Amino acid sequence: MKEDAILVINEVSKYFEGLKALSKVTIEIPEKCIVGLIGPNGSGKTTLFNVITGFYPPDEGKILYKTLSGIFVDITGLNPHEVFKMGVIRTFQIPRLFPSLTVLENLLITPLNQRGESVVNSLRRSKWLREEEELVHRAVNLLKTFNRLNIASKYPSELSIGDIKLIETLRGLMTPARLYLLDEPLAGLDLHTARSLLRLIWKLNKNHGLTFLIVEHRVDLLMEIADFIYVLHNGSLLASGTPGEIINDPKVVRAYIGE
Amino acid sequence: MIDVLSFAIHWLTYFTIYAILAITLVLEAGISGITNFGKVAFFGLGAYIGAVVNTYTLLALLGYDVNTYTPFTAQGVSVLSKIAASEPIIVIMIFFMSLAISFVITGLFGRLLIYPVIRVGAGFVGFTLLSVGEILRAIYMNTHFLGGTYGMFGIPQPFTWLRSPVLSALCYLAVTFSIFLSAYILVSRIHESPLGRVLRAIRDDDVAALFLGKDVPRIKSSVFFLTSGLSGVAGALYACYVGSVNPQMFVVLVTFNVWAMIIIGGSSSPMGAVLGAALLSLVDRLLQYATPVIGGVLFSADYLRPIFIGCIMIAILVKKPMGLLPEKPPKITAGFLRKALEEIGEVNEGGCDTCD
Ligand SMILES: Nc1ncnc2c1ncn2[C@@H]1O[C@H](COP(=O)(O)OP(=O)(O)O)[C@@H](O)[C@H]1O
Numbered sequence: 050m051k052e053d054a055i056l057v058i059n060e061v062s063k064y065f066e067g068l069k070a071l072s073k074v075t076i077e078i079p080e081k082c083i084v085g086l087i088g089p090n091g092s093g094k095t096t097l098f099n100v101i102t103g104f105y106p107p108d109e110g111k112i113l114y115k116t117l118s119g120i121f122v123d124i125t126g127l128n129p130h131e132v133f134k135m136g137v138i139r140t141f142q143i144p145r146l147f148p149s150l151t152v153l154e155n156l157l158i159t160p161l162n163q164r165g166e167s168v169v170n171s172l173r174r175s176k177w178l179r180e181e182e183e184l185v186h187r188a189v190n191l192l193k194t195f196n197r198l199n200i201a202s203k204y205p206s207e208l209s210i211g212d213i214k215l216i217e218t219l220r221g222l223m224t225p226a227r228l229y230l231l232d233e234p235l236a237g238l239d240l241h242t243a244r245s246l247l248r249l250i251w252k253l254n255k256n257h258g259l260t261f262l263i264v265e266h267r268v269d270l271l272m273e274i275a276d277f278i279y280v281l282h283n284g285s286l287l288a289s290g291t292p293g294e295i296i297n298d299p300k301v302v303r304a305y306i307g308e
Numbered sequence: 309m310i311d312v313l314s315f316a317i318h319w320l321t322y323f324t325i326y327a328i329l330a331i332t333l334v335l336e337a338g339i340s341g342i343t344n345f346g347k348v349a350f351f352g353l354g355a356y357i358g359a360v361v362n363t364y365t366l367l368a369l370l371g372y373d374v375n376t377y378t379p380f381t382a383q384g385v386s387v388l389s390k391i392a393a394s395e396p397i398i399v400i401m402i403f404f405m406s407l408a409i410s411f412v413i414t415g416l417f418g419r420l421l422i423y424p425v426i427r428v429g430a431g432f433v434g435f436t437l438l439s440v441g442e443i444l445r446a447i448y449m450n451t452h453f454l455g456g457t458y459g460m461f462g463i464p465q466p467f468t469w470l471r472s473p474v475l476s477a478l479c480y481l482a483v484t485f486s487i488f489l490s491a492y493i494l495v496s497r498i499h500e501s502p503l504g505r506v507l508r509a510i511r512d513d514d515v516a517a518l519f520l521g522k523d524v525p526r527i528k529s530s531v532f533f534l535t536s537g538l539s540g541v542a543g544a545l546y547a548c549y550v551g552s553v554n555p556q557m558f559v560v561l562v563t564f565n566v567w568a569m570i571i572i573g574g575s576s577s578p579m580g581a582v583l584g585a586a587l588l589s590l591v592d593r594l595l596q597y598a599t600p601v602i603g604g605v606l607f608s609a610d611y612l613r614p615i616f617i618g619c620i621m622i623a624i625l626v627k628k629p630m631g632l633l634p635e636k637p638p639k640i641t642a643g644f645l646r647k648a649l650e651e652i653g654e655v656n657e658g659g660c661d662t663c664d
């Protein structure tokens with residue numbers, strides 16, 4: 050196992066009533082890197098995210114995660130909120146915004162351990178007003194980066210598909226995580242917004258050393274920022290390498306285009 | 309004239325007690341998505357705890373033999389009424405103690421009960437709690453020292469010693485009103501706070517909330533401790549107000565009466581709950597009051613109530629499907645947003661002229 054990895058997925062399999070969604074997948078995510086995960090539809094990318102974040106446990110294999118103190122801990126089968134608390138944030142391919150919360154409120158949900166989230170503190174406003182104002186500022190700045198200040202107090206039902214997707218991703222980026230798992234963050238975004246998002250991801254990675262694992266079908270855009278790419282096909286690892294190596298790999302081309 | 313006054317006091321007392329139930333149901337069901345179809349279980353448990361503490365404990369403290377002076381025999385009831393008239397300090401002390409005990413026991417009961425079932429769907433939670441209410445009723449009915457089917461009588465009102473019925477009723481109203489007000493402030497503060505936001509998120513999509521680091525079962529059960537405890541206090545207040553408890557007072561209908569209040573008022577608005585409780589308790593009291601006037605068994609208030617409540621519900625839901633007061637985004641956070649937008653020169657929220 051490489052020392053510089055933050056997440057190690059070791060021989061992980063997941064079956065759905067005979068369908069092998071993942072079979073013996075082994076992947077290492079190096080810390081402070083942007084890693085791409087690509088593969089045709091149904092190749093098991095979302096299933097891998099679900100297994101990592103505790104949506105369901107894998108049928109076999111182990112998931113190891115390096116904590117801040119540098120020790121690897123086994124996070125296989127932990128609850129989703131426990132995985133989140135260890136610093137792993139995921140976004141959903143099909144956005145799951147809270148429909149009765151405004152865009153701003155959706156963004157404000159993510160930061161962990163807010164003072165006003167405990168029953169006792171929620172009753173004493175002085176305890177949480179300052180923090181709340183800071184968080185609102187953070188959310189507003191995030192929206193401003195994408196020229197979306199106008200949707201801050203809208204409800205998800207009033208947004209375009211692209212904006213829903215964008216907010217789903219920004220909700221994940223509201224709070225610093227050590228490892229982000231983004232499931233098709235660029236899907237449905239116009240090119241301008243997609244590039245802004247890539248720039249933000251790139252900045253978070255370069256300036257703050259945050260690690261990203263990104264599932265994406267817009268491979269050309271992904272290649273612009275990814276340090277390393279894994280390719281899944283029919284539930285198993287097909288190839289891995291730098292973007293340059295992957296583009297020229299005939300196996301990958303065949304998997305996407307078909308025999 | 310005096311009649312109007314006592315009617316008003318009577319109604320307001322009922323209203324404040326029911327409003328505690330409605331406000332806590334708003335926090336449970338409307339804001340947090342806990343389908344509590346067993347509201348009456350906690351109300352009833354609190355009432356029985358209030359009844360036991362204000363009779364048995366009181367008698368024991370004053371040196372009476374609780375086996376002879378049980379609160380469902382003539383001796384017991386007459387001794388209790390004597391105590392109520394002559395021992396103000398100890399009666400009041402025990403009364404407030406009973407409220408505290410009701411809060412703690414009912415709260416813990418709610419928390420224990422909800423923890424194992426909170427992970428399953430809303431329907432299961434609803435029906436588990438509904439059944440618990442019925443089971444508790446069966447237990448009251450079959451427990452001798454709780455008076456069985458007849459229940460317990462002679463629960464002293466804490467202000468009977470004041471002699472003037474109006475004055476003592478007013479004092480009691482002051483107590484129920486302050487507890488109602490505290491419950492209202494509590495629930496609206498939670499609603500406006502980051503905790504309220506988390507609860508609404510959980511109500512919308514508990515899976516997504518789980519993935520955003522929220523320990524959904526723990527958060528729901530601590531909220532349920534609070535709301536169950538307050539429902540218990542409402543029960544104890546009710547028991548001491550009417551002076552008796554019996555299993556027939558705690559039927560499923562009570563639960564749905566409270567649900568009707570929040571559906572009419574707006575199920576995720578604390579002020580809506582207050583409105584709904586005021587309206588339905590007024591209808592209820594007016595019908596009760598009118599019963600002797602319109603006479604006999606044929607037109608008993610109990611027959612008219614469901615019709616009235618049904619008509620009111622239909623009328624309001626046709627006009628306002630979300631209830632009288634629909635949910636609004638919390639003011640504090642919206643205020644911060646406005647301030648932040650002004651600071652960066654984005655005054656007009658609709659457009660984006662100044663940002664690049
Ligand atoms: N909960 C599930 N039950 C049954 N089959 C599933 C489930 N989730 C995913 N699958 C199947 O597993 C395979 C991998 O799906 P998925 O991980 O969503 O692919 P990708 O995200 O790469 O497009 C697909 O064939 C899909 O139909």
Ligand SMILES: [Mg+2]
Nearest residue numbers: 094095096142
């Ligand atoms: Mg997918």
